[in-house]
Structures are given as C-alpha cells and as structure tokens.
Amino acid sequence: MPELPEVEGVVRSLQPVVAGKTIRHVEVSNTICTSINKGKACIIKGMDPETFSNRLKGTKIMDVERRSKYIYFYLEDGADEAILVNHLGMTGAWFHVHSLNEIKEEKFRKHIHVILAFEEDEFLVYADIRRFGELRLLDSIADHPPLLEIAPEPFSPGALEYFLMKSALPKYANKPVKEVIMDSHVVAGCGNIYATEALFRMKIHPNRKMARISEKRKKDLFAHIVAILQESIEAGGSSISDYRNINGEAGSMQNRLQMYGRKACPICHTNTKQMVIAGRNSVYCPHCQH
DNA sequence: CGCATCCTCCGGTTGC
DNA sequence: TGCAACCGGAGGATG
CATH class of the missing domain: 1.10.8.50 (Helicase, Ruva Protein; domain 3)
Structure with missing residues (x-):
C-alpha cells in the first residue's frame, strides 16, 4: 500500500520517462466501462470513460509531481491546461513499457485498466488489482475541493x-x-x-x-x-x-x-x-x- | 451548515 | 482442496 515515500518513488521514476510526451491514444478497460455503466465507482471518477479518453487524447504531459499521496500529471493541449490526478489506492501501479508483456507480474497484467499510448510501441499503463485507485481529469485542482483541504507537504516550512x-x-x-x-x-x-x-x-x-x-x-x-x-x-x-x-x-x-x-x-x-x-x-x- | 458515522469500492491472502 | 472472512484510502450518503 503506497504511502507518501512510495508515491514519491513512483513520481521520481515517472518524471524522466513521461515529461514532454504526448498522449496519442487512450484505452480504458471494459471492466471500468461496465462497472461505471452499472453505477459503481471504478477508478475513473467524475467523468464518463469516453469523455476521459477524448479529453486526454492529444494532450502533452508537461510535468509530474506528488502532492500528499496523489500524483499530479500536468497536461497541456495547445492553450488548454488540465491536470490528471491519480491516487494509487491499495494496489495501483504505473508501468512504462514497449509491450504489455513486459508487465511480468500476472496479477498486475490481469488488471490493466488504462493505457496511455505515446507512440505505437511506447505505453504508460495503469494497473490496479483491487481498483481502489482513482483517476480524475480536472481543469483545475479547485474543481475537486477535497484536494484543497489536504495539509501542507510535511517537508514544507509551514x-x-x-x-x-x-x-x-x-x-x-x-x-x-x-x-x-x-x-x-x-x-x-x-x-x-x-x-x-x-x-x-x-x-x-x-x-x-x-x-x-x-x-x-x-x-x-x-x-x-x-x-x-x-x-x-x-x-x-x-x-x-x-x-x-x-x-x-x-x-x-x-x-x-x-x-x-x-x-x-x-x-x-x-x-x-x-x-x-x-x-x-x-x-x-x-x-x-x- | 458543520460534523460524525456509516457505507462502498475489490480480489489476493489468510485461516479454517 | 474449497470456501468465507478479512483488509483498507477516500469520498459520498445519511443522520
């Protein structure tokens, strides 16, 4: 279960491989789509999966940072800015791969939920065994008020x-x-x-x-x-x-x-x-x- | 309105 | 071997 230090490790390893990359294509698992159609909460929050995919497609990842246990992907699409906010929940994980087979652990490979394709052979993959994680595509952090209520970073002066x-x-x-x-x-x-x-x-x-x-x-x-x-x-x-x-x-x-x-x-x-x-x-x- | 409590999401793991 | 109970971030619903 990732806490602050583990999320920091994920962000540090994401930073060099995704900054500056453009999301050419987005794929969302059937599990997510059918769960959401049944009215259940399932990873993609506050937006239907189709809108989520359409809005992400064509955006460029400018930067990645950690805030508390959340990962913020700062996105740009021309003049438009957005933030993809991710929480790993209990079992969420990102993989940067050239083929899904590179995800060696079956329990993660069996639970791939979102694939962001940078090129035809370069993917950023979100897998989540128990689906407690969340992905939220926001125009601004203020669009999801609970994020504004989080205490300051523990290492910050205040x-x-x-x-x-x-x-x-x-x-x-x-x-x-x-x-x-x-x-x-x-x-x-x-x-x-x-x-x-x-x-x-x-x-x-x-x-x-x-x-x-x-x-x-x-x-x-x-x-x-x-x-x-x-x-x-x-x-x-x-x-x-x-x-x-x-x-x-x-x-x-x-x-x-x-x-x-x-x-x-x-x-x-x-x-x-x-x-x-x-x-x-x-x-x-x-x-x-x- | 603010606050507290309860409930939900899930499958690998554990224990019987 | 099979099966049921267990566990838990965070947010939304309810009281």
Whole structure:
C-alpha cells in the first residue's frame, strides 16, 4: 500500500520517462466501462470513460509531481491546461513499457485498466488489482475541493505550524493520536506504516488521546514523522504488498521498520499488541508505548 | 451548515 | 482442496 515515500518513488521514476510526451491514444478497460455503466465507482471518477479518453487524447504531459499521496500529471493541449490526478489506492501501479508483456507480474497484467499510448510501441499503463485507485481529469485542482483541504507537504516550512494548529482543534481532542496523524487534513501522506513507526519511536501509545499529548511532544512527534518519511524516501520506500516503482524496483524501508508488522518489540522483546483504530489495525508495544 | 458515522469500492491472502 | 472472512484510502450518503 503506497504511502507518501512510495508515491514519491513512483513520481521520481515517472518524471524522466513521461515529461514532454504526448498522449496519442487512450484505452480504458471494459471492466471500468461496465462497472461505471452499472453505477459503481471504478477508478475513473467524475467523468464518463469516453469523455476521459477524448479529453486526454492529444494532450502533452508537461510535468509530474506528488502532492500528499496523489500524483499530479500536468497536461497541456495547445492553450488548454488540465491536470490528471491519480491516487494509487491499495494496489495501483504505473508501468512504462514497449509491450504489455513486459508487465511480468500476472496479477498486475490481469488488471490493466488504462493505457496511455505515446507512440505505437511506447505505453504508460495503469494497473490496479483491487481498483481502489482513482483517476480524475480536472481543469483545475479547485474543481475537486477535497484536494484543497489536504495539509501542507510535511517537508514544507509551514507544515509543523499547521499540524500544531489543526491537531489542537476541539474535534480532534478526544481522538486517538494515530487517527489524527493519519488524517490527511492534519498531516499529509502519513499512512498506517509511518504513523505506527513514528509513534513507536516516540513511545506514544497509538490510542492516546490527542489532548493528552503536550505541545513539546507534539513537536517531537511531527519531527519524527518527517524524519521517517524522509528516511523512507531515501530507502526507496517500503516494499509491502508488492509495491514497486515503475521500473519494477523494490524499496528497502521494510527492513528498517521497527514496529509495523512485528510480533515482538525490538527493544524490550515483549510481544506486540494490536488494536483497531479508525478502522485500521494498529501495532504497538504495550511495555514501551504509553 | 458543520460534523460524525456509516457505507462502498475489490480480489489476493489468510485461516479454517 | 474449497470456501468465507478479512483488509483498507477516500469520498459520498445519511443522520
């Protein structure tokens, strides 16, 4: 499941191979078309697949960037500008290939949903096993207001102040700290893996209520979140649930995780415990974390 | 209107 | 071997 560092890895590997390329042809899977015809949500959001294809066709990808866990493809078609916004969900993946057979893993090859053709033998392919991902073609980010509500990038200058301000709001006071730091309105891009790790490093119990964490510890916690996200980006992300960048390369951060997925605490060797917080499984050390 | 809660999307994986 | 339960980002519907 890609979080901020993994999405950053995808964007860095996409950038050199798609910037400046023109989308000559677009193909959308029958699965998407039939699902949407049945009234279900399926990857392409806010637009019917035919309009999506027609509008994408002929556009040039000017730039690619990451925002939180989203990928923004900046497009131009003459004087017109648009943004293709992608979220990888649980199992989304991009592949840059000359033939679909180059996608070696069958479970991805079986679930190809959108093909962007640059040339007759050069494709950018979106595959998504569980179809939790999304593709949204917008004239402007403001056309999808939830994107405007996302907290600043964690590495940006105002991010700490924003975190301190948001997390102090009454509506978060009685919520578990883990739920709050995983909320994209408070911290951008911090999912289950990195929230778990940051709380372990801080020795804070994931269920501790937000109001019961001092300002000083909140600052430390945020610093730990930023540090671990940065560390993970440098390690190429965590290759859990088959995450690969578009060149099929795995990251190594999973080897450096101290609590996520662990049966015992690496410090005191107590068996870890689990509890469900905001619908997500949360691992912690009952001895070290309070 | 703001907010909280519930529900939906899916198939590989896991456990029985 | 077969089958059912499980898991989860984000947004939309509902209360």
